[in-house]
Amino acid sequence: LDFGKKRGIKLPADTVEGLLQHVSYNEPITLTRFLEKFTYFMPAIVTDSPASSVMWLLGMKDFYSSGRALHWAMLADFSVFPSCRGDLTPDEVVSLVNRGLQDGERDFHIKARSILCCMRHMPNWSMEVVELCKKYQNNSVVAIDLAGDESLNLSSPGHKAAYEEAERCGIHRTVHAGEVGPPSVIKEAVNMLKAERIGHGYHVLEDQALYKELLEREMHFETCPWSSYLTGACDPDFKKHPVIQFRKDQANYSLNTDDPLIFNSTINTDYRIAMEYMGFTVEEFKRVNINAAQSSFLPEKEKKELLNQLYEAYGMILSTAF
Numbered sequence: 001l002d003f004g005k006k007r008g009i010k011l012p013a014d015t016v017e018g019l020l021q022h023v024s025y026n027e028p029i030t031l032t033r034f035l036e037k038f039t040y041f042m043p044a045i046v047t048d049s050p051a052s053s054v055m056w057l058l059g060m061k062d063f064y065s066s067g068r069a070l071h072w073a074m075l076a077d078f079s080v081f082p083s084c085r086g087d088l089t090p091d092e093v094v095s096l097v098n099r100g101l102q103d104g105e106r107d108f109h110i111k112a113r114s115i116l117c118c119m120r121h122m123p124n125w126s127m128e129v130v131e132l133c134k135k136y137q138n139n140s141v142v143a144i145d146l147a148g149d150e151s152l153n154l155s156s157p158g159h160k161a162a163y164e165e166a167e168r169c170g171i172h173r174t175v176h177a178g179e180v181g182p183p184s185v186i187k188e189a190v191n192m193l194k195a196e197r198i199g200h201g202y203h204v205l206e207d208q209a210l211y212k213e214l215l216e217r218e219m220h221f222e223t224c225p226w227s228s229y230l231t232g233a234c235d236p237d238f239k240k241h242p243v244i245q246f247r248k249d250q251a252n253y254s255l256n257t258d259d260p261l262i263f264n265s266t267i268n269t270d271y272r273i274a275m276e277y278m279g280f281t282v283e284e285f286k287r288v289n290i291n292a293a294q295s296s297f298l299p300e301k302e303k304k305e306l307l308n309q310l311y312e313a314y315g316m317i318l319s320t321a322f
């Protein structure tokens with residue numbers, strides 16, 4: 001609200017409660033309508049330097065205290081947010097966030113890296129995104145992602161070229177796929193974009209051959225149960241949720257929040273759902289978090305440190321041989 005006022009950008013309400021009523025929600029709507037929520041508050045913060053500083057600071061604090069993920073978009077295309085020209089270039093935003101993440105890692109004793117996100121509806125941004133990934137590759141940025149509305153046709157050369165360049169340069173790759181879209185989007189993500197992880201991926205179960213292949217390849221699925229309820233990605237009955245099948249098959253997947261602001265949630269929201277409706281045991285929570293660490297995009301040495309921390313915290317055998 002403060003940044004909106006300062007920049008003369010009209011928001012849909014002028015109190016915190018009023019704005020939250022537009023942004024946060026707790027009953028299913030479509031993915032497309034969910035994505036519209038971002039347009040209510042993004043114009044107030046994109047490419048604004050004080051806003052960016054405050055956002056990462058709050059993000060790090062949340063990240064530390066409640067396991068919330070940081071999820072941020074950085075590019076402002078003026079055709080998307082026409083009235084919100086800030087004082088930072090995308091490059092400066094990434095650099096600022098990197099500094100924030102590094103301060104946070106030091107102050108909170110956590111690992112925090114950044115994934116720069118391409119948007120499905122903006123294929124002409126993707127090369128710029130991968131160039132930023134390259135520039136900051138050894139400085140907090142570890143991977144490229146592709147998010148947005150999956151019903152849009154992916155066969156744009158922009159995303160493909162960016163992902164090819166990412167692979168060529170050793171930049172890790174994840175793609176939102178099979179969240180609401182069919183298994184063919186996952187196939188494209190894996191075969192064409194060379195994704196190493198799949199964001200959501202629930203609809204993989206509709207193509208058993210593909211599912212079997214991805215199980216064998218130990219493909220990592222970044223699942224978000226509460227998000228999947230609110231975006232209408234899955235049957236609203238959690239007892240029929242794809243995560244239950246993933247658990248039974250001991251697939252490589254993790255539990256995540258997705259967008260805590262909009263979903264008014266913390267990681268405990270997702271854990272509670274897993275426990276109450278999906279038959280999770282403490283052992284499965286441990287296994288899932290070890291999966292997450294193993295499939296993280298940290299450099300190998302740091303990944304081993306993180307895994308050792310988890311093994312120790314979980315009372316599992318700790319090998320000092322690493």
Ligand SMILES: O=c1[nH]cnc2c1ncn2[C@@H]1O[C@H](CO)[C@@H](O)[C@H]1O
Binds near residue numbers: 072147258259
């Ligand atoms: O669950 C999701 N599916 C698809 N796109 C998403 C999801 N969550 C967020 N975004 C998109 O990614 C951008 C960066 O966070 C957001 O602006 C939103 O458009």
